[in-house]
Amino acid sequence: MVIVDRSTQKEYDVNASPNEIEGALDLSSLDAARESAVRLQRDKQLVSATRDAGFFARIERLWNAARDKDGVDLLKAVSLLFRISAVAKHVRPRFEDLVSQIANVPAASPQTLVESDDRRYLGEGLRFASGSWKANYAAQAAVEEVSGEEAREQFVAVLVESVGSLGGALQALRFEFDSWRVDTQDVGASRARRMARIVSCLKRIVIEQDPEVGNDVGAALLAFARSAIAGEPILDVSARVQAAEALLDLASSIVRFHFSIASDSETYAVVAFVRRWFPSDNPPTELQPILNIVGRQVLEALIFLGKQGVPNDQLRRTFLLVLGESRGLVELRQVGSELPGIPEELRHWFLSGRLSSVKLATNDAVDETALRTIDRDIAYLFRDASDLVATLDRIEDDLPAAMSNYEPRLVPSVTRLSEGVKRITQRVNVVAARRQMRFGGMIGQLVDFNPVDHELPFESLKGSVAKIKLPSVIKGAEGAPPIVILKAEVEGDG
Numbered sequence: 001m002v003i004v005d006r007s008t009q010k011e012y013d014v015n016a017s018p019n020e021i022e023g024a025l026d027l028s029s030l031d032a033a034r035e036s037a038v039r040l041q042r043d044k045q046l047v048s049a050t051r052d053a054g055f056f057a058r059i060e061r062l063w064n065a066a067r068d069k070d071g072v073d074l075l076k077a078v079s080l081l082f083r084i085s086a087v088a089k090h091v092r093p094r095f096e097d098l099v100s101q102i103a104n105v106p107a108a109s110p111q112t113l114v115e116s117d118d119r120r121y122l123g124e125g126l127r128f129a130s131g132s133w134k135a136n137y138a139a140q141a142a143v144e145e146v147s148g149e150e151a152r153e154q155f156v157a158v159l160v161e162s163v164g165s166l167g168g169a170l171q172a173l174r175f176e177f178d179s180w181r182v183d184t185q186d187v188g189a190s191r192a193r194r195m196a197r198i199v200s201c202l203k204r205i206v207i208e209q210d211p212e213v214g215n216d217v218g219a220a221l222l223a224f225a226r227s228a229i230a231g232e233p234i235l236d237v238s239a240r241v242q243a244a245e246a247l248l249d250l251a252s253s254i255v256r257f258h259f260s261i262a263s264d265s266e267t268y269a270v271v272a273f274v275r276r277w278f279p280s281d282n283p284p285t286e287l288q289p290i291l292n293i294v295g296r297q298v299l300e301a302l303i304f305l306g307k308q309g310v311p312n313d314q315l316r317r318t319f320l321l322v323l324g325e326s327r328g329l330v331e332l333r334q335v336g337s338e339l340p341g342i343p344e345e346l347r348h349w350f351l352s353g354r355l356s357s358v359k360l361a362t363n364d365a366v367d368e369t370a371l372r373t374i375d376r377d378i379a380y381l382f383r384d385a386s387d388l389v390a391t392l393d394r395i396e397d398d399l400p401a402a403m404s405n406y407e408p409r410l411v412p413s414v415t416r417l418s419e420g421v422k423r424i425t426q427r428v429n430v431v432a433a434r435r436q437m438r439f440g441g442m443i444g445q446l447v448d449f450n451p452v453d454h455e456l457p458f459e460s461l462k463g464s465v466a467k468i469k470l471p472s473v474i475k476g477a478e479g480a481p482p483i484v485i486l487k488a489e490v491e492g493d494g
Contacts, residue, residue, distance in 0.1 A: 123154025
């Protein structure tokens, strides 16, 4: 079939050999296409080659053949498309649509592509693939990447985008490090350097994109670091310094963009992990700049809490660990002596590490009275969250598949929403348990209607039997007389 390019009035046979078409991409095979694209890019002819009338027909024919094979040919094809679209911007939307057809995990590892820039273009293209498989695939690719730092950065970016939070990305990377093995003379140093490179990618994403950090990001960072090192001794001091600096720098960057978590001592859990690698009062000179930054952040958090009358012994220990006890105590005592606006008992705590004899907390009975004023709100949260997560459980298996068919790019957001509902529900359950709250009855249970325990909205009851729509929330230890905080919502049976 012959196509006429209207801009040049040249005729092209889409079935002709690519070598018969002057200035066109050689699309006879994936390898030939790659070499042709590199050559045309070097000669500044790649954009014009993509404007040939038969270009899309030939490239889609090559793409379809690679997609059917699924393995390394599929990876080569994705890499080729995004190598071309890096220069020829006008073809990118069409190529993104082609890559969105990938709904299942490829059968080959990115490391089967020999050149690191091919893996980089592959990582860029994977952002547009469909399916929840991308997160684990990208995490594995980031861990296994040997020397292509631009490729690794693309894989890490795909991972963070897929899971929706920094904490989720750290968890996925942790699992990949658990199964990763390396055979070198200094296994600890090899694992430390690999971890440091990944952490540097995460830091750039935090600074440039400010992603959600997720819940318990400090604990996630510590668990990630432990899995990455896997208990191996790091014999090479420079590798130890590189890994420690990267971890502390990431923790500092997270706090810089999310200071609200600075007062949570778990945010700095990784500090104790890396400080064990060096003498307590004499860390390497190369680490001093980042230790000073982290120390300043921790001190700001201590001052912030102190002005509210809240001591945090764990955060204080972290501060001493970061700066060393001698220097840290001097700075804490300076705060205790000079800082205005903090309660006297907290001033004493900064000076000595102990609260004075003046009671910091209010009377327990006053505290309990204050808490009772919000018990009803907690009870509503407790019941509504339980009902919401029960609804989610019923549709969770079908929801991703439905979204994949309707709008694949929304699948990560839907997954993130689902995980967020579960996390919030868990935290609400913890708060309710601390207030000794529990449900009375179960949804669907038949009960004898009692206006003391039950509410019947919008309808009258026919007979004495009712069905529970939402359970009551009661308070009190097991075996003690319960206090009804919320009545059960019921409906007539039948």
